[in-house]
Amino acid sequence: xxxxxxxxxxxxxxxxxxxxxxxxxxxxxxxxxxxxxxxxxxxxxxxxxxxxxxxxxxxxxxxxxxxxxxxxxxxxxxxxxxxxxxxxxxxxxxxxxxxxxxxxxxxxxxxxxxxxxxxxxxxxxxxxxxxxxxxxxxxxxxxxxxxxxxxxxxxxxxxxxxxxxxxxxxxxxxxxxxxxxxxxxxxxxxxxxxxxxxxxxxxxxxxxxxxxxxxxxxxxxxxxxxxxxxxxxxxxxxxxxxxxxxxxxxxxxxxxxxxxxxxxxxxxxxxxxxxxxxxxxxxxxxxxxxxxxxxxxxxxxxxxxxxxxxxxxxxxxxxxxxxxxxxxxxxxxxxxxxxxxxxxxx
Numbered sequence: 001x002x003x004x005x006x007x008x009x010x011x012x013x014x015x016x017x018x019x020x021x022x023x024x025x026x027x028x029x030x031x032x033x034x035x036x037x038x039x040x041x042x043x044x045x046x047x048x049x050x051x052x053x054x055x056x057x058x059x060x061x062x063x064x065x066x067x068x069x070x071x072x073x074x075x076x077x078x079x080x081x082x083x084x085x086x087x088x089x090x091x092x093x094x095x096x097x098x099x100x101x102x103x104x105x106x107x108x109x110x111x112x113x114x115x116x117x118x119x120x121x122x123x124x125x126x127x128x129x130x131x132x133x134x135x136x137x138x139x140x141x142x143x144x145x146x147x148x149x150x151x152x153x154x155x156x157x158x159x160x161x162x163x164x165x166x167x168x169x170x171x172x173x174x175x176x177x178x179x180x181x182x183x184x185x186x187x188x189x190x191x192x193x194x195x196x197x198x199x200x201x202x203x204x205x206x207x208x209x210x211x212x213x214x215x216x217x218x219x220x221x222x223x224x225x226x227x228x229x230x231x232x233x234x235x236x237x238x239x240x241x242x243x244x245x246x247x248x249x250x251x252x253x254x255x256x257x258x259x260x261x262x263x264x265x266x267x268x269x270x271x272x273x274x275x276x277x278x279x280x281x282x283x284x285x286x287x288x289x290x291x292x293x294x295x296x297x298x299x300x301x302x303x304x305x306x307x308x309x310x311x312x313x314x315x316x317x318x319x320x321x322x323x324x325x326x327x328x329x330x331x332x333x334x335x336x337x338x339x340x341x342x343x344x345x346x
Contacts, residue, residue: 015290020299023288027302031079031309038313039071043321069208077206077270078312078326079305080218082277084267086304087225089278090285090297091260094232095253098166100341102278103139103264106170109278110177111142112268117181128213132266139265142177143257146170164342178273201272201327203312210270217266222301224259229293231256236291274311274327276334277304283337 036055040046046063053059054067089102103109115138116131123130150169231252234242242249264278285300308326315324 015292015295017295020289020295023299024302027299027306031302031306034306034309034313035075035079038075038309038316039067041313041316042066042071073208073211074203074206074312075309076211077203077214078309080211080214081203081267081271081274082281082304082306082308083222083301084214084218084263084270084304085274085277085308086281086285086300087222087297088260088263088267089304090282090293090300091225091228091232091256091263092278093282094236094293095256095260096166097236099283100164100167100279100338102276102282103260103267104174104273104275104278105167105338107142107146107173107177108139108261108264109142109268109273110174110181111145112136112139112265113273114138114177114181114184115141116269117184121184128209131213131269132217135269136262136265139261139268142173143261146173149173167338167342201274201330202315202323202325203271203308204323204325206270214266214270217262221259221263221266225263226294226297228256228259229297232293271308272327274308275331276338277307277330279338279341280330280334281307283341 036048036051039051039055040048044066046066050059050063051067054064059067085103088108092101092103092106092108093099112135116135118138119126119131119134146166146169149172150166231247234245234247235249235252235256237245239249242252267274281304282296282300284303285296289295289299307330311326311329314329315326318324
């Protein structure tokens, strides 16, 4: 497919490993600082010194409950899902060589959300570990539908799918799957809507159970994505050159796509469909550290975590005691950038 966006020419010489390490350290520090500040936000504000006291084992019982039981799971969920969406987007862009690819644009997120909703309605007493598997199946279904319709649109013409064609089909499929999800929610039993509130693109109400549901997938899939960084670099060279280098292109693509789709599917069960995180974070990472996936993926993960955490923190602090879903802020930032990419993609 059409090649992923190339690094900015004037900055090519700056894309070095020391630069990537510096950027990663700065992003980690910013995320930790914002996390401590976010732990103090809520209906009852907690000063940063009290938060630090709790984190070091001190503090009174009420403060410990507020920080560790109510707010810490929310922060962890935001960080984990942001990193997973970003890694998924970076891998999808690398595998299908499309600068417009991201989980929410090419049907992965919408398919996962629809499947998760149907699963919870059909089996409300299901064990928590079953939800990510249902979301994974839906993510593959949505992605497969987008690819099928894109190829049908292309018809008999040979060659790679154009990025704009894939993006437009993806937006249409995501809208249709989202409408189906809303129809299911409208017909849901009373009281179940609150249980599905995370599917709207928010980490509101995240608890230890939600962290436990997402964490195992993150611990397995995020390192798996990093281990595939060299494979993604080879795939970016094109099918002929990758084959000449001894890569089994079909198997490599399937493995990388499986990890990318699983990352997005599991992330949806933690925070819903967070718009454009999987598009924005990889592009920002590419501008900062270049297109080599060994540097791109970790920086994209950190950017995704920081982006979602910042959006959630802003949503809590903007109109207290009301909370604005994090997905609204990520969409407000990401949608104009998506239109810019759409306009400039040839």
